[in-house]
Amino acid sequence: MATTLPAPRTVGRRRNIEKYGWIYMRASGVVLVVLIFGHLFINLVAGQGVKQIDFAFIAGKYATPFWQVWDGLMLWLALIHGGNGMRTITNDYVSNPTANRLLKGAILVAVVLLILLGTLVITTFDPCPANAAPGTLPTFCSSIGR
Amino acid sequence: MVSLRPAPATKRAAAPRLPAGTVYRGHEGMWSWVLHRITGVAIFFFLLVHVLDTALVRVSPQTYNGVIDTYKQPIMGLGELVLVAAIVFHAFNGLRIILIDFWSVGTKHQRAMFWIVIVLWVVLMAGFAPRQLMVIISEVQH
Ligand code: HEM
Ligand code: HEM
Numbered sequence: 001m002a003t004t005l006p007a008p009r010t011v012g013r014r015r016n017i018e019k020y021g022w023i024y025m026r027a028s029g030v031v032l033v034v035l036i037f038g039h040l041f042i043n044l045v046a047g048q049g050v051k052q053i054d055f056a057f058i059a060g061k062y063a064t065p066f067w068q069v070w071d072g073l074m075l076w077l078a079l080i081h082g083g084n085g086m087r088t089i090t091n092d093y094v095s096n097p098t099a100n101r102l103l104k105g106a107i108l109v110a111v112v113l114l115i116l117l118g119t120l121v122i123t124t125f126d127p128c129p130a131n132a133a134p135g136t137l138p139t140f141c142s143s144i145g146r
Numbered sequence: 147m148v149s150l151r152p153a154p155a156t157k158r159a160a161a162p163r164l165p166a167g168t169v170y171r172g173h174e175g176m177w178s179w180v181l182h183r184i185t186g187v188a189i190f191f192f193l194l195v196h197v198l199d200t201a202l203v204r205v206s207p208q209t210y211n212g213v214i215d216t217y218k219q220p221i222m223g224l225g226e227l228v229l230v231a232a233i234v235f236h237a238f239n240g241l242r243i244i245l246i247d248f249w250s251v252g253t254k255h256q257r258a259m260f261w262i263v264i265v266l267w268v269v270l271m272a273g274f275a276p277r278q279l280m281v282i283i284s285e286v287q288h
């Protein structure tokens with residue numbers, strides 16, 4: 001049994017959480033400008049643009065940890081930033097408490113699942129999978145006989 | 147004499163007819179906010195799909211290539227142009243918001259900074275749009 005009353009800090013605490021969210025939106029935004037502009041330049045502008053993208057292109061990028069870290073940061077920062085922004089918008093327009101909680105729950109689930117999936121994809125990426133159709137692999141896979 | 151007490155509950159407070167003294171309604175401040183919101187939501191939904199399509203690299207190379215090939219169709223090329231337009235606006239206007247919040251004279255210059263955002267957006271898009279159109283056209287001829 002609780003022997004003390006809850007500290008009367010609920011209001012102040014909530015406001016602090018909102019403050020950290022506010023700071024996060026700005027800090028992540030600054031980093032995301034660099035990450036996303038770099039991502040778009042490499043994938044969409046340099047070389048042959050979107051036409052160059054295929055499995056072998058990604059295998060080439062993920063052959064160095066550099067782009068894995070880049071994409072990982074972009075994945076986490078952008079999804080949390082976007083999810084938190086969607087939460088703000090939900091609070092602005094959805095006043096029905098049940099709908100509000102359902103929507104924010106859906107946003108949270110989507111963000112968590114996609115962060116897990118994206119992180120898994122980056123960390124377990126196999127550039128030379130055994131089930132590959134002929135001609136889809138990067139040339140360096142021939143050195144291990146694929 | 148001006149009373150500081152709230153109006154009696156029986157009388158509905160009249161909505162102010164002229165939104166004087168706000169930097170928001172109907173001006174650059176409001177339009178930048180509307181655009182920031184719309185672009186933010188659009189990018190979020192794109193990203194949900196984008197992480198899923200990228201995840202296909204774990205299924206098999208040919209699965210991924212098949213789906214990514216649809217991204218190379220001319221109509222998707224136009225979609226990418228719109229997406230980049232949205233991101234570039236959201237990014238530059240986001241930096242403007244940050245400057246309004248942290249730069250000591252940021253609020254004073256918010257309107258000027260909005261037009262700087264627009265100019266930077268036009269310059270970047272003037273660089274990107276022809277490049278993207280080249281890619282789209284070469285795909286049409288393909
Ligand atoms: C490119 C770099 C980015 C910058 C500099 C940036 C900046 C910002 C800032 C400063 C805010 C806070 C607005 C406020 O608190 O009033 C914000 C809101 C938001 N951002 Fe971003 N952002 C970026 C990328 C993204 C991405 C990639 C997404 C989507 C995944 C996104 C989605 C949103 C959403 C949905 C909001 C809420 C909008 C609102 O409340 O009206 N942003 N952004
Ligand atoms: C039409 C424009 C875009 C194209 C063609 C594109 C292409 C790609 C490609 C080919 C990959 C695979 C890995 C790599 O190359 O790094 C990838 C991954 C990724 N992209 Fe994009 N991208 C685009 C826009 C964006 C935008 C606007 C964002 C951020 C809001 C973004 C965020 C990501 C993330 C987070 C990953 C890693 C996904 C994972 O963890 O599995 N992309 N993108």
